[in-house]
Amino acid sequence: MAEAKIRLFVDQPLGSGQAVGLNPDQAHYLFGVMRLGPGAALRLFNGQDGEWRATVAQAGKRGGVLTCVEQTRPQQMPPDLWLLFAPIKKARTDFIVEKAVELGAARIMPVQTQHTNADRIRQDRLQAHALEAAEQCEGTFVPPVDELQALDKVLATWPADRHLLWCNEHLTGAATVLSRQERGPWAILIGPEGGFSEREQARLAAMPQVVQASLGPRILRADTAAVAAITLWQAALGDWR
Amino acid sequence: MAEAKIRLFVDQPLGSGQAVGLNPDQAHYLFGVMRLGPGAALRLFNGQDGEWRATVAQAGKRGGVLTCVEQTRPQQMPPDLWLLFAPIKKARTDFIVEKAVELGAARIMPVQTQHTNADRIRQDRLQAHALEAAEQCEGTFVPPVDELQALDKVLATWPADRHLLWCNEHLTGAATVLSRQERGPWAILIGPEGGFSEREQARLAAMPQVVQASLGPRILRADTAAVAAITLWQAALGDWR
Numbered sequence: 001m002a003e004a005k006i007r008l009f010v011d012q013p014l015g016s017g018q019a020v021g022l023n024p025d026q027a028h029y030l031f032g033v034m035r036l037g038p039g040a041a042l043r044l045f046n047g048q049d050g051e052w053r054a055t056v057a058q059a060g061k062r063g064g065v066l067t068c069v070e071q072t073r074p075q076q077m078p079p080d081l082w083l084l085f086a087p088i089k090k091a092r093t094d095f096i097v098e099k100a101v102e103l104g105a106a107r108i109m110p111v112q113t114q115h116t117n118a119d120r121i122r123q124d125r126l127q128a129h130a131l132e133a134a135e136q137c138e139g140t141f142v143p144p145v146d147e148l149q150a151l152d153k154v155l156a157t158w159p160a161d162r163h164l165l166w167c168n169e170h171l172t173g174a175a176t177v178l179s180r181q182e183r184g185p186w187a188i189l190i191g192p193e194g195g196f197s198e199r200e201q202a203r204l205a206a207m208p209q210v211v212q213a214s215l216g217p218r219i220l221r222a223d224t225a226a227v228a229a230i231t232l233w234q235a236a237l238g239d240w241r
Numbered sequence: 242m243a244e245a246k247i248r249l250f251v252d253q254p255l256g257s258g259q260a261v262g263l264n265p266d267q268a269h270y271l272f273g274v275m276r277l278g279p280g281a282a283l284r285l286f287n288g289q290d291g292e293w294r295a296t297v298a299q300a301g302k303r304g305g306v307l308t309c310v311e312q313t314r315p316q317q318m319p320p321d322l323w324l325l326f327a328p329i330k331k332a333r334t335d336f337i338v339e340k341a342v343e344l345g346a347a348r349i350m351p352v353q354t355q356h357t358n359a360d361r362i363r364q365d366r367l368q369a370h371a372l373e374a375a376e377q378c379e380g381t382f383v384p385p386v387d388e389l390q391a392l393d394k395v396l397a398t399w400p401a402d403r404h405l406l407w408c409n410e411h412l413t414g415a416a417t418v419l420s421r422q423e424r425g426p427w428a429i430l431i432g433p434e435g436g437f438s439e440r441e442q443a444r445l446a447a448m449p450q451v452v453q454a455s456l457g458p459r460i461l462r463a464d465t466a467a468v469a470a471i472t473l474w475q476a477a478l479g480d481w482r
Contacts, residue, residue, distance in 0.1 A: 103465065175476035175481070176482065216480065217481070219380075220344070228472040231468070231469040231472045234457055240416070241414050241416075
């Protein structure tokens, strides 16, 4: 059986024979935009029960019901990796969120630093963007996107057992540094385009959880650094082996 | 002395005391848009002589002359890495070019595969985009962007001594595969969103220069795959150590 093309996130339990009710937006998308009718197949995921093939049981203008048929993909959780980054221009912030989902981050945390321009983000928009990235890239997990928090506050309550990779102009490359580290709870911190303030740098350097490493001899934009750092982490300590 | 903020690519020799003539576009940008006047400082690079501090000697509406003062950054050539990719939507193609420049690729080669939608690209626009990426990221090298070529043709004359990393669903991760390889001339091949045709796959698999590896268990968009693959290559065999 060919795989159904349409793939939808639903915030409901999925299981064999399970009925899934649709909200008006979902009904409009499936029946109005995509023109599905009763009996048509699609794929569902909810972030925890894997991906399921479902069929349309009832189609209406403002709602409808789907029936789960069989699991088509097991749930795939990412490794325990958080991505902290200072929001930049909208397009590049969207990009960082999209790439973090694709590459397999477990939590996305926008942080405000002393040199961050943004003093607010649209958390709901970024969360929707993360969901869309998972829908399009066959993912079964949607990382939560936190509200913007001050970096100082985040660091003040940083878990004792969670390593934090700080990519800066350190002498040793991230691949080498990470190859000497152990698996477990990790996070990656990507600074703002203007860099961290001296106070922030001193604070980070003093934290025992912080691991410093370089991302090569060139200057990378924040979005590039985020992708490169997640990639190297996944290859060394994540699930890319 | 504070570093001059404005950074300009010029297609002319740079050296101590060298006079650099400006074309009308450059004169408009420097004197009209950025409002530089005689004596003002800026930075220049030409892709081969490093970065130079220069000052405005003459400013005119349709031209002008700059004088090179001193080298502010040595020329930094990337490792001998080509990036081959199948062009996708405009924004993502631009993105691949920008990231290849930032991460340090020596040559950018758009290729047409059996499942590539694009049958033409704007080579001049992509080359200008590469130049702009180098200007903005403090790079001193601008990789050439080739015209679109058929992948078949490119492979038919592939250099015997150049390895080609083909990222697919191979069992072994790229970091592990690359850690067993030797430095030298390399290239990375990123397929179209629809994947390579069976014929293309058979051809690639039969080439002794081809090295297969995986980019993890998730499905990556072509632009993400390009950044991830260059990152892992740079960390293992390039200049990121």
